[in-house]
Amino acid sequence: MVVVDKMKIFGICASPRENTTSYVLNHALNILKDNNFDCDMFNTVGKSIKPCMHCDYCLENKKCIIEDDMDEVYNGLLNADGIILATPVQSGSISSNLSAIMDRTRALEAVDYNILRGKIGMSIAVGGDRTGGQDFAHLSNITYFMIHGIIPVSGGPFGSNLGASFWSNDSLDDIKNDSYGMESLNRTLFEFQNFLNKYI
Numbered sequence: 001m002v003v004v005d006k007m008k009i010f011g012i013c014a015s016p017r018e019n020t021t022s023y024v025l026n027h028a029l030n031i032l033k034d035n036n037f038d039c040d041m042f043n044t045v046g047k048s049i050k051p052c053m054h055c056d057y058c059l060e061n062k063k064c065i066i067e068d069d070m071d072e073v074y075n076g077l078l079n080a081d082g083i084i085l086a087t088p089v090q091s092g093s094i095s096s097n098l099s100a101i102m103d104r105t106r107a108l109e110a111v112d113y114n115i116l117r118g119k120i121g122m123s124i125a126v127g128g129d130r131t132g133g134q135d136f137a138h139l140s141n142i143t144y145f146m147i148h149g150i151i152p153v154s155g156g157p158f159g160s161n162l163g164a165s166f167w168s169n170d171s172l173d174d175i176k177n178d179s180y181g182m183e184s185l186n187r188t189l190f191e192f193q194n195f196l197n198k199y200i
């Protein structure tokens with residue numbers, strides 16, 4: 001009997017609190033689990049992710065000098081076939097938590113420039129406002145994917161051009177009823193799984 005390993009998905013929830021972004025990412029990961037993906041989530045709530053100090057220690061030593069919870073992220077990214085970046089929209093773009101995580105992965109580049117190349121990535125952006133900067137947050141995530149050779153996936157035209165976009169109205173009840181956002185998530189997840197099955 002041939003045993004085929006499940007593909008691994010690593011989702012990062014980059015909100016400073018446990019609320020709407022976490023709800024959406026958990027929902028997405030549950031759908032993927034039901035479709036036989038092995039899913040793991042890193043939630044920045046209660047975790048310590050300090051900002052990059054640009055000390056260049058990683059360039060010399062192939063690891064980051066800062067000792068905090070970033071090791072979980074490094075391992076998750078390295079083991080993943082697919083990566084989901086889920087961020088609340090803050091000041092019209094990604095959260096400062098996510099920005100810190102992105103900067104700290106310079107320590108992975110220091111090991112091997114192509115270390116994340118060929119993985120599949122998708123973006124989830126949750127704004128308090130309907131047009132609060134979700135697309136700018138997606139573009140920031142997609143730019144990160146491209147810098148690292150991660151293949152960015154969208155759900156396509158008609159609502160999910162750049163990824164899954166939500167309008168939370170800063171309320172868990174409201175985001176659960178954001179049917180347009182859920183539709184954009186479903187479409188993006190559909191393409192994400194297509195890419196994983198085709199290219200990994």
Ligand SMILES: Cc1cc2nc3c(=O)[nH]c(=O)nc-3n(C[C@H](O)[C@H](O)[C@H](O)COP(=O)(O)O)c2cc1C
Binds near residue numbers: 017128130171
């Ligand atoms: C510092 C800060 C800045 C924010 N800036 C924006 C913004 O520019 N656009 C927007 O739509 N929502 C903005 N919001 C609202 C959050 O994106 C929104 O409440 C989101 O649902 C929070 O996600 P969470 O429930 O996972 O924390 C901001 C919230 C905070 C705390």
